[in-house]
Amino acid sequence: MTFDFQHILRALGPAIPSGPWKEALRAGLGALIGLGCVGLFILSPLVDLRTGLYLIAPFGATSVLVFAVPNSPLAQPWSAVVGNMSAALVGVGVCLLVPDPALRVALAVGLAIAVMTLLRAVHPPAGAVAMTAALSPDAVQSLGVWFALAPVGVGTVLLVVLATIYARISGRHYPFRQFEDRNSHGTHDPEPAERLGLNEDDLTGILDRYRQSLNLGVEDLARLIGAAEIEAARHRTGPATADDIMSRNLVTVGPDTPLNQVADLFRQHGFTSLPVVQDGDKFLGVIFQIHLIRRAREDAFRLDRRFSAAMARLLDQNRDRPVSASEIMATAMPRALPTTPVAALLPMMSEGDCDAVPVLDRGQIVGIVTRTDLIAALARHSLSAPETPL
Template sequence: MKLKHFFNELRLMIGYTVNSTSHAEKLISALGGFLGIACVFWLTSLVVNAGILDQPSSILVIASMGASAVLLFAVPHGALSQPWALVGGHLISGLIGISCFKLFGDTFVIAGLAVGLAIAAMYYLHCIHPPGGATALTVVMGGATINELGYHYLLIPVAINVAVILLFSVLFNAFFAWRRYPAHFAHKFKKSVSVKPSDRQFELTHEDFAAAMQELDSYVDITPEGLSDLLELAKQHAEKNITHPSEIIAGHMYSNGKLGSLWSIRQIVDASPTDSQPHRDKVIYKVLAGDGGYQTGICLRSEFHQWARFEVIKHNQQWIKVEADE
């Protein structure tokens, strides 16, 4: 049990999380990345080979486009994946990298300076895009061919690459209604389920989340609209079952329905006969996840019933609420 607890703590510490996306979604993301990068290579080579712009054909795609493809096709609704983040992140970081090289050379200190300045610029200009840091590094340490191009490097390949992958991601994700890109499209055309405010136990607002995010003081990779959609879906799930389970049954699993560090999943290992006297009607449980992980305990059935918000099952490595009529 201690070993299992150790590995659970290790999983949490290294940030290993369960990915609940379907196999179809994973394959769509992979296909988008494949076609996106192929399209970037193809269209950039057409521009270069046609002589429209006098650039060496050896430089067609910047390596950081691969990282951008991961964001645009695997996380199309992430804040780091949106058009301004993509365009501003690459072009501004590239501009900073080239300027640092021209002013100070290509030492490892200058490479670090370019990346650091790129991060600061992306923060203040609201266009954080992690591959932008790779773009800044590439133009400082990319070798003679890139260095000789100077600011022309921003046009080809950087600007052309960015324009092509941006356009392709809009077109590709448009074929899948739930993946529409930019994220605003997915939010704008999404069918909403209206719920009367009077039917809810509480109402969290967009302003509440904004205040919480400000207090957290750490960048969260989700757009405000995406956060609102997630909040609305969470509310609708919460409204499906607001009562405690009708009975506590041995072998079944229950959640306390709390958030954050207070959340916990318990399974009934053994229980007294249902006809036991109230003061002897006890249950033995073990904690499967969350607060008190892998510990065991014993309490009155009535106490456990008060603790349990609803019954759960595990599906695709996620804890799912059991509907009241199941």
């Protein structure tokens, strides 16, 4: 029997990719704020220690999940709160019935895992909650069932609430998105990258079949499958670049162009986007038709008038100070080089609300790739690709 030491060493190494420093900072700062706030509340002079409120070590483990991996099924509110509290109840019960310390710890943790699994509330820190109870029989017996409410229940609920607020502030989703949640446009269709032809039951079946239901949510699986399909499509697009498919004869506007002229160009050419440039074709941004609609809608709410009146006012060329292109253009958007592969443009346009990608050369716009350009290129490629025999 031979040993492949290189394989063994790789197996003993990290199993997850390295995370960006911003995400590490976000997670660490969240845990600091969360535990800090919980500690300030619990250790406040206003809180009577006789209520049983105090910090316990498993709160640190719960913080790792809810702040660092908020998409994990193990970190969701039901898992955290019900898991920790049910484990605490198990620990209290074992303390009252089993005098031997070693047996008490093993039994408390084992039973807690079984109960959490039955309740669909598996939460790894809950094992430490049960062990904490088993190792502190005197304190737990004095508190009784109250131990599950305070500190365990109160502390966990506080962490979950703080994690929810922090996720909203820092641009993450917690609790994780459900399969039937509305998309970015406010409708119930899945996001374009998640339209797989599979329903929630199909995806749940995949997770169950591969025993991954504790590691991944249905929504996340849909996103990963969609991303994998896009990546596979990228490998089939061949060597084509943005330079091969982009629109070159561009209609552009300047930053000071009034919006009534922008609207006229949209109507005249049937475009959905117009690049904004300075002298020498220096790229500044892009105006999409939706920008006009959003600005008019905002003005209608702000001025308490009808949308049609707000749009007419927005496009009125006789205003004292007409609204210009630079005031509504988008600047934070994907950009490409002439040498950017078409494959790299696919994820740019398949997610979010990006309808066109400007192609820049040393800061100057030399073309633009719209979704129409991309669809036409993919259609040509599919027609030229050899047929696969059945």
